[in-house]
Amino acid sequence: ETGVTQTPRHLVMGMTNKKSLKCEQHLGHNAMYWYKQSAKKPLELMFVYNFKEQTENNSVPSRFSPECPNSSHLFLHLHTLQPEDSALYLCASSQPWDRGQVEQYFGPGTRLTVT
Amino acid sequence: EDKVVQSPLSLVVHEGDTVTLNCSYEVTNFRSLLWYKQEKKAPTFLFMLTSSGIEKKSGRLSSILDKKELFSILNITATQTGDSAIYLCAVFPRTGAGKSTFGDGTTLTVKP
Numbered sequence: 001e002t003g004v005t006q007t008p009r010h011l012v013m014g015m016t017n018k019k020s021l022k023c024e025q026h027l028g029h030n031a032m033y034w035y036k037q038s039a040k041k042p043l044e045l046m047f048v049y050n051f052k053e054q055t056e057n058n059s060v061p062s063r064f065s066p067e068c069p070n071s072s073h074l075f076l077h078l079h080t081l082q083p084e085d086s087a088l089y090l091c092a093s094s095q096p097w098d099r100g101q102v103e104q105y106f107g108p109g110t111r112l113t114v115t
Numbered sequence: 116e117d118k119v120v121q122s123p124l125s126l127v128v129h130e131g132d133t134v135t136l137n138c139s140y141e142v143t144n145f146r147s148l149l150w151y152k153q154e155k156k157a158p159t160f161l162f163m164l165t166s167s168g169i170e171k172k173s174g175r176l177s178s179i180l181d182k183k184e185l186f187s188i189l190n191i192t193a194t195q196t197g198d199s200a201i202y203l204c205a206v207f208p209r210t211g212a213g214k215s216t217f218g219d220g221t222t223l224t225v226k227p
Contacts, residue, residue: 002159042119043158043203043217090157103149104215106157 003027004107006091012113015081021110023074023091032074033104034066035090043090049074050096081114088112117142119206121218129226132194136221138204139186146209148187150178153201153220161189161202194225 004025013019034046046060049068065077092104118141147165151158162171164180171178180187201220
């Protein structure tokens with residue numbers, strides 16, 4: 001257990017569905033991240049929140065919509081996804097970026113399948 | 116564009132062997148290099164390196180960074196089957212909150 005939890009662990013959704021992924025961290029961190037891990041590809045950073053403010057959006061399609069209501073919770077809202085969006089979605093947290101301690105602690109991930 | 120290249124992509128060894136995994140990088144305004152171990156699920160943090168020439172150790176694992184030649188190595192001595200995993204290298208630049216670049220990973224298989 002790393003102190004970062006994600007729900008659900010597995011999700012199968014149709015292309016017209018709307019669903020949300022949830023991440024919660026109990027480490028007192030103030031930076032949270034969404035990553036996408038596809039088969040045979042490196043981890044791709046999607047979004048970064050630092051003190052609840054979005055600081056990075058790596059050209060992610062608008063069908064992915066993040067939300068960070070507080071420093072402990074991070075959501076990824078999904079709608080009208082494509083089959084190529086099927087992947088493992090990982091949440092991570094760390095100390096704030098400007099403190100230099102960038103060790104990230106990852107949650108177990110949500111395995112998403114889009115049919 | 117920032118780039119991280121890990122080698123080899125995969126490696127098969129027997130228990131007791133020593134392995135060296137490589138990570139080379141090109142990144143604008145380097146801040147830190149991190150190593151992770153990923154088994155079946157999420158990556159777990161191993162080391163963070165920011166200064167050249169200072170070895171970090173944790174049990175049978177050790178790592179060192181060369182900021183002049185832009186690479187890092189991860190050594191595992193006396194390998195065990197439990198070391199079988201994907202080892203990921205990631206580089207963080209100084210600018211941009213949390214913008215990291217990950218390598219493809221090295222898949223290590225340790226046979227009994």
